[in-house]
Amino acid sequence: MKTLGFLACALLFAIPVYAQTVTPGIYTSVTAELSPESPEPDQLVRVTLKSSIIDLSLATTTWRVNDEIVQQGHNVPSIEVRTEELGSKTTVTAEIESEIAEARTQVILIPTEMDVLWESDSYTPPFYKGRALPSAGTSVRLQAIPRFKTSTNSTEIAAQTLVYTWKRNGAPVLSVSGVGKSRVSFPAPGLFGNDTIEVEARTPDGALSSARSIRISSIEPLLTLYKVHPLYGIMFYEALGKRTDVPDEELSFAAIPFFADASSAHDAALVYAWRVNDKPITADPEQANIITIDASGSTGMADIELTLSHAANFFLRAVGAWGVTFTNVLETIDPFRPIE
Amino acid sequence: MHTTTRVLEFTVAAIIVMMLGGLAGWYFFIKGETAQLQASDTARGFGTDAPFSSGSTGGVVTQGTTGQQATNGAGDGTPSPGLFSRIANTLSFGWWGNRSFDSDTGITDFLPFGNPGPDDDSVDGKTDDVTTPPPPRLWRVSAAPAAGIGFIDGTASLRFVDRANGNVWSADPVTGAVGRITNTLMPKTYEALFARDGSVVLRSISDSGLISTFAAVASTTLPSTSATTTYMKLEGVYLPQNIATIAVSPSARKLLYLTTNAQGTTATEASWRDGERKVLFTSALSQWGVLWLPNKIIAVQKAADGASGYAFEVKSSALIPQLRDLPGLTYLPRADSNAILFGTSERGSVRLYSQAAKDATPVELPIHTTAEKCVWAPGAGQIAYCAVPQEINSRIYLLDSYRGAEHSSDAWWKVDISAGTAEQFETPQTDGGIDVFRPIINESGTHIAYLNARDMTIWVLRIAE
Numbered sequence: 001m002k003t004l005g006f007l008a009c010a011l012l013f014a015i016p017v018y019a020q021t022v023t024p025g026i027y028t029s030v031t032a033e034l035s036p037e038s039p040e041p042d043q044l045v046r047v048t049l050k051s052s053i054i055d056l057s058l059a060t061t062t063w064r065v066n067d068e069i070v071q072q073g074h075n076v077p078s079i080e081v082r083t084e085e086l087g088s089k090t091t092v093t094a095e096i097e098s099e100i101a102e103a104r105t106q107v108i109l110i111p112t113e114m115d116v117l118w119e120s121d122s123y124t125p126p127f128y129k130g131r132a133l134p135s136a137g138t139s140v141r142l143q144a145i146p147r148f149k150t151s152t153n154s155t156e157i158a159a160q161t162l163v164y165t166w167k168r169n170g171a172p173v174l175s176v177s178g179v180g181k182s183r184v185s186f187p188a189p190g191l192f193g194n195d196t197i198e199v200e201a202r203t204p205d206g207a208l209s210s211a212r213s214i215r216i217s218s219i220e221p222l223l224t225l226y227k228v229h230p231l232y233g234i235m236f237y238e239a240l241g242k243r244t245d246v247p248d249e250e251l252s253f254a255a256i257p258f259f260a261d262a263s264s265a266h267d268a269a270l271v272y273a274w275r276v277n278d279k280p281i282t283a284d285p286e287q288a289n290i291i292t293i294d295a296s297g298s299t300g301m302a303d304i305e306l307t308l309s310h311a312a313n314f315f316l317r318a319v320g321a322w323g324v325t326f327t328n329v330l331e332t333i334d335p336f337r338p339i340e
Numbered sequence: 341m342h343t344t345t346r347v348l349e350f351t352v353a354a355i356i357v358m359m360l361g362g363l364a365g366w367y368f369f370i371k372g373e374t375a376q377l378q379a380s381d382t383a384r385g386f387g388t389d390a391p392f393s394s395g396s397t398g399g400v401v402t403q404g405t406t407g408q409q410a411t412n413g414a415g416d417g418t419p420s421p422g423l424f425s426r427i428a429n430t431l432s433f434g435w436w437g438n439r440s441f442d443s444d445t446g447i448t449d450f451l452p453f454g455n456p457g458p459d460d461d462s463v464d465g466k467t468d469d470v471t472t473p474p475p476p477r478l479w480r481v482s483a484a485p486a487a488g489i490g491f492i493d494g495t496a497s498l499r500f501v502d503r504a505n506g507n508v509w510s511a512d513p514v515t516g517a518v519g520r521i522t523n524t525l526m527p528k529t530y531e532a533l534f535a536r537d538g539s540v541v542l543r544s545i546s547d548s549g550l551i552s553t554f555a556a557v558a559s560t561t562l563p564s565t566s567a568t569t570t571y572m573k574l575e576g577v578y579l580p581q582n583i584a585t586i587a588v589s590p591s592a593r594k595l596l597y598l599t600t601n602a603q604g605t606t607a608t609e610a611s612w613r614d615g616e617r618k619v620l621f622t623s624a625l626s627q628w629g630v631l632w633l634p635n636k637i638i639a640v641q642k643a644a645d646g647a648s649g650y651a652f653e654v655k656s657s658a659l660i661p662q663l664r665d666l667p668g669l670t671y672l673p674r675a676d677s678n679a680i681l682f683g684t685s686e687r688g689s690v691r692l693y694s695q696a697a698k699d700a701t702p703v704e705l706p707i708h709t710t711a712e713k714c715v716w717a718p719g720a721g722q723i724a725y726c727a728v729p730q731e732i733n734s735r736i737y738l739l740d741s742y743r744g745a746e747h748s749s750d751a752w753w754k755v756d757i758s759a760g761t762a763e764q765f766e767t768p769q770t771d772g773g774i775d776v777f778r779p780i781i782n783e784s785g786t787h788i789a790y791l792n793a794r795d796m797t798i799w800v801l802r803i804a805e
Contacts (some may be wrong), residue, residue, distance in 0.1 A: 025555055103750055115664055117641060117650055119627045126551045127530055127543070130742040131644040143624040145659060183624035214648065231504035232485050233528035233545065237777075239745040258743060260608050264549050278453070 029053045030103040031094055036139060038210040041086045041111040047095050048107065049079035049094055059098035066091050083111040087149025087156075113147040114201055114210040120188060122221070122259040123267070134188030134218050136315035144182045154331060157203060167198040180202075189218040191315045223261040223308055223320035225232045228252035228290060238270045243301075243323045252292040255306055255320065258320065258323035265289040274303040295326035385709075398541050398572040466805075475516035477802045479770040481789075482509075485796035487542070489789050492532020496780075499540070500798050501532035506542050508558060508574070513787045515799045522558050523571035535588045539612060540574070541595070546581070553579040553586060555595060555612050577613050587630040587637075590675070596637065600626040607639070607654070621654050633675045638662065640671045643710075645736045646686045668738055672711035679757055683710040688728050688735035694757045696722060703760045707753050708732060714755070715781040715788060722757035725788060725803070727776030728764075741775075747794045749773025752801065767801060774799060 030051045049056055056077040063071040065078045081092055090109040096102065119141055121135035134140050144164060148157040160180035166173045168186055176184040182201070185285040189195040194217045201208035219320050225240040234254045254265070255272065262270050272288040274281040283291050293302055302324045310316035430729040485503040492499055497519070498511045506526020511518045531543040542554045556576030579586075579597060584605075593612045598605050605626040609618045622635065629644040639652040649669025652659035664671060668685030678698040684691050692709050693702040707728045714726040729748030740746035750773070755762045777793035788801045 071527055107589075113661070114651055115661065117625055117648075119625050119641070126549075128742060129629070129642065131642040131647060133644055133647070141624055141626075145661075147661075155601050222739075222743075224745065226744070230530070233530060235485075236530075236794055237485075237744040241744055241745075256743075266549070 017218065018305075020214045029101060029132055030094070030105045031057075032092075032094065032105050032107045034107065034109075038114075039083045039085055039111050040113050041088075043083050043111065044080050045083055045109060046078055047092050047094070047107055049096065049260035051096075051103070054096060054098045054103060056096065057097075057180040059096045061097075062095040064091075064093040064095075067093075081109065083109050085117045086111055086113060086147060087151055087154045089151040092297055105113055110149075110151050112149075112207055112210040113207055114199075114200055114212050115196070116142060116212045116214050117145065117146045118142045118197075118216060121185075122188075122263065123257060125234075125265065126260070127236065128258075133259045134216060135221050135259045135261065136188060137194075137310070138188045138259070139185045140188050140195075140216055141185050141324065142183070142197060142199075143203060144212070146182070146210055148201075148203065150180050150211070157208070159201075161204070162201045163204055165200045165202075168194055170198075172258050188214060191218060191220070193218050193224040219259060220251050221316060222258040222307065222320040223306060223318045223322060224256045224258060225304070225306070226256060227320050228254050240322050240324070243320075243325070245327060247327050249296045249326055250292065250294040251324075252290055253299050253304065253324075253328070255289045255308070257289070257308055257318060260308065260318070261310060261316050269310055271311060273309070274305040275303075277303050278305075293326070294323070298326070300325070387656065388610055403407070404804075414530055444612060462781075471610070473516065475513065476768065477801075478770065479513065479516070479796040479800045480509045480577075486532075486791060486798045487529040487796075488532030488534065488540075489778070489780060490536070490538075490540075491780055491787075491789065491790065492534070492538050496768060496782065496784075498787075498798075498800060499534050499538060501542065503529055503796060505529075506544075506574075508540060511798070511800070513782075513802065515669040521572055522574050524556075524574040526554065526574070532585065533537065533588050535593055535612075536590060537593060539588075539593055541586060541588060542574075543583075543586070550582045552581060553583045553585070553597070555614065557593075557612065560729055564648050579610075579614050584626060585628055585630055586633040589632055590634050591623055593743045596620065596630055596632055598626065598628060598630070619657070621657050631671070631673060633673060635676055636673070637669065638673055643668050643670050643685070643738050645738045651682070670711040670738075672716070673726075674716045674722070678723070679716075679756075680722055681711045681714050681716075681726075681734055681757075683712075685710065685738045688737065690729075690732055690737050692726065694724075694755065694760065696757050700781075705760075705762050706756060707755070707762050709750075710738070713750065713776050713779065714756055715779045718783055718785045724755045724757065725779075725781070726753045726755055726762070727751070727774075727779060727790070728753050728772075729775075741793070744793070747773075751787075757795040 030049055033048045035046045035048070035052055049061070057075045060074055061072070061076045061249045062069060063076065065081055079104055081090060084090055089111060092109060092200050093104065095104050120132040120138050121141060122132045122135050122138040124130070124132045146159050148162065149155065150157060158323040159182050163179050164181045166175045166181070166184055186195070186197065194215055196213060196215050198211065198213045200209060200211040205210055222238055226238065227235045227240070227246070229235055257270065259268065266287045270288065272283055274283055274291050278295060295302065304322045304324060306320045308316070342716050414478040441775055478592035481501065482496070487503040487506070489498060489500045491742045493495070496512055496514050498513060500509050500511065501507070502509060504527070506524065506529040507520055508522040509518060509520050524544050526544065527543045527758055528544050530545060533541040541760050542556060544552050546552045552786040554576055556574040558574060579595070580599050581601060583597045583619045586595060588595055594607050594609060595612060596607060598607050604622055604624045605628070607620040607630070609620050610616060621639070625641070629640045629642055631638040631640065638651060639659065640651045641649045645668045648667060650664050651662040651669060651671040653662055663671060663682055666682070668681040672681040674680065680695045680719050682693050682695070690708045690710065691708055692711065693703045694705055695702045707726060709726050709728040713728070714724050717723040717725060729750055732748065734740040734746045737746065742746070751764055752767050753762050753764050772794065775793035777791040779788055779790035782790055786803055788803060790799055791797065
C-alpha cells in the first residue's frame with residue numbers, strides 16, 4: 001500500500017518544468033536542476049535530476065530531447081544539452097524507473113540573453129578615450145539589455161515590458177526594481193571596496209527569465225599633471241612623469257583628477273592644495289587645478305606637490321608629486337633657428 | 341703721401357672696428373628683442389607657419405627626416421651653426437666654418453623669422469615651381485602637434501589639422517609636397533576628423549570647459565580681404581555643445597554624434613550642417629565609441645583594463661551584440677566584411693584576436709597590442725597591419741596610454757586573418773620610438789598614416805619597400 005502511495009505521489013507531482021526553472025516541493029519525487037540557470041543560445045546546459053525518494057543511481061533513466069531518446073540506462077542522473085538559437089524551444093524529458101516508483105519530469109529550455117553594462121559618472125577630461133571608473137562618492141550607471149524571444153512566433157519581447165529585480169550585495173533594492181526598470185544608478189562602492197550587483201529580468205508571467213551578476217570595484221582618484229601650452233592647450237597626450245625637464249622659463253600646469261567625484265577639473269567642491277618647493281601656492285580660485293610657475297632667475301628643480309580633497313566627500317583624497325626642471329631657454333636660444 | 345696712407349689705413353681700420361662693433365651691438369640688441377618677441381609671438385599663435393621637420397621652400401616641404409628631430413631649417417638633421425659662425429661665414433664669403441656661402445641667400449637667412457612663408461600661389465598644397473624628391477619610406481610630415489589626419493578619396497593626399505590654429509594642410513606621400521589649404525583660425529584644436537571628401541570636424545574646449553564641435557567644409561570662395569592669398573576659409577556650423585563622441589560617415593557627408601542629458605545619451609545622425617537629424621539609439625550610458633563603416637555602425641563601450649566591454653551593431657534603433665563581456669575590449673571591424681580584430685586588456689595582459697567570419701572561432705594572434713593600433717588593408721585578402729608595442733610595462737596599459745602616462749615604441753606587423761598568421765615587417769627605426777595613435781590607411785593600401793602619441797606629430801609609412 002505504501003509503495004502504491006509513493007507511486008501515486010510520484011506520478012502526480014512529477015510535473016513539467018518550464019523555462020529554465022524547476023518547481024521544487026516536498027512532494028515532488030524528481031526535480032531537474034539546470035546549470036547555468038539561465039542558459040543562453042548555443043550553450044551547453046547540464047540538466048541534473050534530484051530526488052529525495054528515488055535512488056537515481058539504481059534507477060533506469062530515459063532522456064529525451066525534443067521527443068528523441070538521447071540517452072538511456074542506469075545511473076544517468078544528468079545530461080548535457082545544447083540550446084538552440086534565441087527563443088527556440090528545446091524540450092528535455094527524463095523518465096525514471098526504479099523498484100519503488102516511476103517518475104517523469106520535463107524541462108523546457110528557451111534560451112535568453114542579457115547583458116549588463118556599466119560605467120561611472122566620475123570625472124574624466126574631455127576627449128579621454130577610456131571609461132570612467134568608480135571611486136568613493138561617485139555613482140555607477142548600469143543598463144541591462146535583455147534579449148528575450150517568444151518560442152511561439154519568435155518575436156522579441158520589449159525590454160520595457162519585463163520585470164527587473166536589482167540586488168546590491170545580495171539585498172534587493174526595491175526602489176529601483178520593477179517593470180521596465182532596466183536602467184539604474186547605484187552609489188559606487190566605498191573606498192577600495194567591491195560591490196556585487198545582480199539583476200534578474202523576467203516576463204510578467206515568469207515564463208522566461210535571465211539573471212546576471214557583476215562585480216564592481218572602486219579605485220582612488222588619479223592625479224595627473226599636464227603642461228598647459230599657450231598654443232596647444234592642455235597637452236593631454238603627455239602626462240608629466242616624476243622628473244621632467246621643461247625648456248621654458250615660465251609654464252602653466254594643469255592637474256587632472258581622473259575618476260574624482262567632480263563634474264569638472266575645477267569643480268568648486270574640489271580642494272587643491274599646491275606646494276612648490278615646500279611653499280604653499282595659492283591657485284586661481286576659478287581654475288584651482290592650474291598653476292603657473294615662473295622660474296626666471298631661478299635654477300634647479302621645482303618640486304610640485306599637490307593634495308586633492310573634497311569639500312563634502314571625505315573619502316576623496318589623492319596626492320601627487322612631480323619634479324620639474326626649467327631650463328633657461330633665453331640663455332641658449334638661437335634666435336635664427338626656425339621654430340618647430 | 342705717407343700721412344695720407346696712414347690716415348686711410350686708420351680710417352679703414354676705424355670703419356672695420358665700427359662695423360664689427362655695430363654688428364655686435366646689433367646682435368645683442370636682436371638677441372634680447374627676439375626672446376621677448378618670441379615669447380609674445382608664441383602666446384599669440386605666431387611662429388607655427390610651417391610646422392615641419394623639414395625644409396620649407398615656398399610653403400612646400402620637400403622632405404622629412406627619418407627618426408630625427410630637425411635641428412635646422414633645412415631639415416637635414418645637421419646641427420644649426422651658431423650666429424657668429426654664420427656672420428663670420430658671410431663676412432669671409434664661406435671660408436669660415438667650411439660652410440658654403442650662398443650669395444643668393446644673403447642676409448635673409450639670418451632674419452629671425454627664417455625662410456619665407458608658404459607660397460601664396462599654393463593651393464591644395466601644390467606649388468608648380470618646386471621639384472621635390474620623394475619622401476623617405478617613414479616620413480615625418482609635421483613636427484608640430486596635429487589634431488587629426490585623414491586620407492581623401494580619389495587622391496593620394498593626406499589632410500591634417502594643425503593643433504595650434506586649426507588650419508587644414510595637405511601632404512602628398514608620393515611627392516612629399518605639403519601645403520596649407522585653409523587659414524581660418526581655430527585655436528587649440530584638440531581633435532579633428534576628416535570625411536573622405538575632405539570635409540572636417542574640428543573639436544576644442546570652450547572657456548567654460550565644454551567641448552565645442554565645428555563641422556566645416558573648405559570654402560571655394562577666396563577671402564576678399566586679401567588679393568594675394570589663395571588659402572580657403574573654413575565654413576560650417578557649430579554642433580551642440582559637449583558632444584562626447586562623434587563619427588563621420590565613410591560614404592556621405594554625414595555625422596553621428598552622442599549627446600547626454602539627465603535622461604541618458606542619444607546618438608543622432610545628422611547632415612554636415614546638423615540638419616535632417618535622426619535618432620539612432622538611446623542609452624543610459626554615455627561612454628561609447630562609434631565606428632561608422634560603409635555597411636554598418638558599431639557602438640563600442642569605452643575600454644578600461646579588466647572592465648567588461650561590449651560591442652554592438654546599431655540596427656533599427658536596436659543594439660545587436662557583436663562581442664560581449666570581454667575585459668578591456670577594443671574592437672576593429674572590417675568594412676564590407678564580417679571579419680574583425682579585437683583586443684583585450686586585463687592585469688597587464690594585452691591580447692589581440694582575429695575572427696575571420698561572424699560565426700568563426702576567434703584566433704589569438706601572437707602579438708600583444710590593441711585593435712585601435714591596427715588598420716585593415718583594402719582589397720580582397722583579409723590583411724591587417726598592426727602597430728605592436730615592443731614592451732608593455734604597465735598592468736593598466738589602457739589607462740596609462742589613454743592618459744598619456746605610458747608610451748610605447750611600436751613595430752609594425754602584417755596580420756593575415758585568413759591564415760591566422762602575423763609577421764613583423766621591417767620599418768625604419770626612429771629615435772625615441774613611435775607610439776602609434778589613430779592609424780589610417782589610404783584607399784590603395786600603399787601608405788599608413790598615424791600620429792605619434794608621444795607628441796602628436798604626423799608620420800606616414802610607405803608599406804612596400
